[in-house]
Amino acid sequence: YPVSSKLVSRLVSLSTANFNTHPFFPQIDCGSRVNGKWEEERYTDGVKWKFLEHKGPVFAPPYEPIPSNVKFYYDGETLHRCAYHVRLSVCQGLSDNTNEMTSEERAKITDLKKCDFTEMSEYFKAQSEARKSMSKEDKQVKNERILQEYGFCIMDNHKERIANFRIEPPGLFRGRGDHPKMGMLKRRIRPEDIIINCSKDSKVPEPPRGTKWKEVRHDNKVTWLVSWTENIQGSIKYIMLNPSSRIKGEKDWQKYETARRLKKCVDHIRAQYRDDWKSKEMRIRQRAVALYFIDKLALRAGNEKEEGETADTVGCCSLRVEHIKLYPENEGQEYVVEFDFLGKDSIRYYNKVPVEKRVFKNLQLFMENKEPDDDLFDRLNTSILNKHLQELMDGLTAKVFRTYNASITLQQQLKELTTGDNIPAKILSYNRANRAVAILCNHQRAPPKTFEKSMQNLQSKIDAKRDQLADAKRELKSAKADAKVRKDEKSKKAVESKKKAVQRVEEQLMKLEVQATDREENKQIALGTSKLNYLDPRISVAWCKKWGIPVEKIYNKTQREKFAWAIDMADDDYEF
């Protein structure tokens, strides 16, 4: 499908290339041309498609009853009624009464510590092992069949891959960080919960035998195919298309074009907010300082959140007094602000940054007479900030700064860092540039469980290679000595081949050392998120072309599919 979609796209010739059009994303004439104005219609009235057909979702497999010989003990006593949902309920039952235990069980089971899940845990482990050892073909064939049947849809003449066509199975809710709803039972989704979205003239997907959809609608102002309401937060979940699809790719492209427009006016915006630090109005000063943080530190906007519903995390506008500390002087630097707070996914943001004196004074002012849990920016929220940004540039919102700063940083770092005469060295340079962005955006990961061990393994490989190099050098030396004495062709040739051997081993050693450096520097940093969501892929494609690096070295298959538009568009001289 990606190939055919691309080919079709290329076959459509487009005469009026303007800001919103590119041969890769041609306007599709879907039949409702009015006075030859279908292009405008498509982009101004929010229509996302004219035709949409799909097979609906794949439901979670039914519960498999646990065999009765697998027992669950409470306080040493065997409880016989121990179906899957009871096990789940036990975990949440201690904090939540709306569970599925009988009142008898609820009265009895009060202490998680007295629960003995050993046998059940072992049973599940065995099950998982059994699944693993299931013959490869069986698994693949089965998956492939489901994928072929449910994994694609037709949207406006293109067969597109669906991202998440399987409904989330029931289970324990696993929130991130200190989540108040951790462990609650996420209930099973049935056909009666499902809203189907498709076009009127398409074949409506059949619900499973004996069931009905909650609703079938035909809303072409949205991109989702299926939705349902989840019971933990009461929010809506969607089935949507894969990143390789036209509808996602075009949006992605637009995102980077918006960021590039910001590049053109960012100097003006910076001058403006610096000026606003002096404003008579508190709300304007707060807005200006917050925007400075968003720009300089790539902080997220920071919407308000309902207390008690989610983990306590913040972004820029929702920072509280307790999240920053001010140091008039710190380690030889003036006006240092220390940030320490939990951001998205409860990932800690810790940073000490020197700021302009005016910012520092403003922060002192904002913090005056406040408690630690008061809002730092009490006259500001994301809606106020974004309204202001919208006035500065069409389509500008807080998150555009993250995209802009990430991409411009990659471009500038690539310029600065690209060194080395071989491909591995250049790729290390690329990874370092990528890493600079990941650090800016605070993309962290837990160090892999096997990190220490794999580092040790690599180190012993390096040691072995060093020994090998020493041997090779020794052999070269003796070959040279030999050649000096003998002075014949054969010994000269031997010297040459030993020289080559040394060179080869040196190269191998260097490669390993580069690998070790790269891995060590990457221990707690996640590169994937910025690569996938923040870095204009055309920068990377251009870099590959410029330095003769195969794009496969930077983007794997999935990523190349997602960024097909960029691979198609960018030449070696592309400038973000």
Place this chain on the structure above:
DNA sequence: TAATAGACTTAGAATGATATAA
């Protein structure tokens, strides 16, 4: 104006597949 609903992007961890070492 503020709260809420809705739609869509961004996020790290878990899981699965594949490559590599033993």
Place this chain on the structure above:
DNA sequence: TTATATCATTCTAAGTCTATTA
């Protein structure tokens, strides 16, 4: 051939931002 390491894919939570409603 098997065990382990690495890489890719899947999963779904958690954000942002806009539209709608009160």
